[in-house]
Amino acid sequence: MSSTTLRLAVVIASVREGRFGPVVAHWFAEQARRHDGFEVDVIDLAEATLPLALPAVSPLIEPDPPRPAGMVDLTRRLGLADAIVIVTPDINRSYPGSLKTAIDWHFTQWDRKVVGFVGYGGSSGGLYAIGHLREVLNELNAHTVRTYISFPRYFELFDAEGTLHEPAGPEAAAASMLEHLRWWAGALAEARAAAI
Secondary structure (H helix, E strand, O other), X not given: OOOOOEEEEEEEOOOOOOOOHHHHHHHHHHHHHHOOOEEEEEEEHHHOOXXXXXXXXXXXXXXXXXXXXXXXXXXXXXXXXXXXXXXXXXXXXXXXXXXXXXXXXXXXXXXXXXXXXXXXXXXXXXXXXXXXXXXXXXXXXXXXXXXXXXXXXXXXXXXXXXXXXXXXXXXXXXXXXXXXXXXXXXXXXXXXXXHO
């Protein structure tokens, strides 16, 4: 990795059985690998320990609390990321509880980072989840880019091998979002380094 390469974490938010998230995440990760300037890390929340009971101390007082052993790798990888893309379905007009738990266990890992979204679902294409996530991540001092990718009726858009039937539109949307992510990630990484 060169000194100018930015780290992009692609987070698979859903942990439910039979989920489609890995298909969408791996499609996006491939788009990101084709885009110059990112080292891509796919993070699957299903591989982390995500206890619902949070630490008793506020993250404002203790921003990096002790975490379960099964969360250490997730924390490290989020911390290393310059940009984060969350791949999420709509669950009851919002995002999965697994993602909320992962967000709430972390504080400094989101601070002054840039975040993008890839949504998928029925008719909404994940837009309810994306809208809620913008509010939550703003509270954690993250910057969410305006551009996003949405897959309404995703089950009709991908074939059995996870390939899009009509890739041109989604690939153009991915290229646009990645360009915004790269700009913001570079600017924020430089600002974080200057503040040390």
